[in-house]
Amino acid sequence: MAEAVLRAQGLNKSYGALQASKDVSLDLRPGEIHALIGPNGAGKSTLIKQIAGNIAPDSGRVELLGRDVTALDTVARARMGLGRTFQISALAMDYTVLQNAVLGALGGRGRPFHFFRNVMKDPELLEQAHDALERVGLTDDANRRTADLSHGQRRQLEVAVALTLKPRLFLMDEPMAGLGAAGSKALTGFLDGLRQEAPILLVEHDMDAVFALADRISVLVYGQIIATGTADEIRANAEVRRAYLGEEDAA
Numbered sequence: 001m002a003e004a005v006l007r008a009q010g011l012n013k014s015y016g017a018l019q020a021s022k023d024v025s026l027d028l029r030p031g032e033i034h035a036l037i038g039p040n041g042a043g044k045s046t047l048i049k050q051i052a053g054n055i056a057p058d059s060g061r062v063e064l065l066g067r068d069v070t071a072l073d074t075v076a077r078a079r080m081g082l083g084r085t086f087q088i089s090a091l092a093m094d095y096t097v098l099q100n101a102v103l104g105a106l107g108g109r110g111r112p113f114h115f116f117r118n119v120m121k122d123p124e125l126l127e128q129a130h131d132a133l134e135r136v137g138l139t140d141d142a143n144r145r146t147a148d149l150s151h152g153q154r155r156q157l158e159v160a161v162a163l164t165l166k167p168r169l170f171l172m173d174e175p176m177a178g179l180g181a182a183g184s185k186a187l188t189g190f191l192d193g194l195r196q197e198a199p200i201l202l203v204e205h206d207m208d209a210v211f212a213l214a215d216r217i218s219v220l221v222y223g224q225i226i227a228t229g230t231a232d233e234i235r236a237n238a239e240v241r242r243a244y245l246g247e248e249d250a251a
């Protein structure tokens with residue numbers, strides 16, 4: 001089996017008496033989409049934050065590309081190739097689509113800048129930004145104000161911003177949230193192709209998207225992974241149906 005690009009081992013995290021992660025282990029392999037599903041409050045965001053480096057686990061470890069990164073912060077993990085999209089948009093709404101993409105590319109440089117107008121003339125940054133916009137199908141919208149984009153287009157732009165850093169793997173937190181049927185179909189098609197280049201750990205409530213896309217699915221309930229398997233295995237798992245999917249959704 002190919003070496004995992006991401007490995008979480010025995011993660012525990014408590015908030016007071018509440019154990020939000022209980023001995024959580026999972027991995028992400030080259031070329032795959034691994035979906036993380038579970039009811040509201042199950043601990044999905046808490047787990048993603050430990051993997052990304054926003055919060056430290058009480059115990060356990062996180063390995064990225066074979067290296068122990070448990071003590072590294074979000075910036076160091078991003079520089080190693082961990083790309084991320086967020087539940088709540090981190091885009092600058094008054095900037096154009098291109099400006100947001102250039103700022104994303106700039107984030108990979110790791111040194112401060114002083115003049116925004118110079119940044120917007122930097123050929124290398126512009127090329128990275130244009131490439132990423134083309135990948136997600138936003139080339140024609142490059143000069144539009146981000147606030148004027150549709151919700152679906154903003155989601156595409158978030159992926160483009162993450163792509164400017166040429167990530168080796170992605171953490172995506174509910175990328176389908178708020179998208180209509182057409183938007184979520186388009187994004188599903190895009191993620192389907194993206195997995196070969198950068199595998200994706202996908203937190204998603206849209207079960208149609210999850211079952212269409214995921215090579216493997218892990219189900220988190222009360223901070224614990226109760227099952228990991230293919231879509232068919234998860235659909236057929238009695239404990240998962242009881243705890244989460246419900247009979248009608250799992251049919």
Ligand SMILES: Nc1ncnc2c1ncn2[C@@H]1O[C@H](COP(=O)(O)OP(=O)(O)OP(=O)(O)O)[C@@H](O)[C@H]1O
Nearest residue numbers: 015018019020038039040041042043044045046047
């Ligand atoms: N900073 C915090 N302090 C205290 N409790 C927290 C904190 N963050 C999360 N929790 C609690 O930990 C549990 C897991 O929350 P988390 O946000 O990880 O769940 P989730 O599966 O991502 O939920 P959702 O699907 O609604 O986003 C919840 O009971 C939540 O209230």
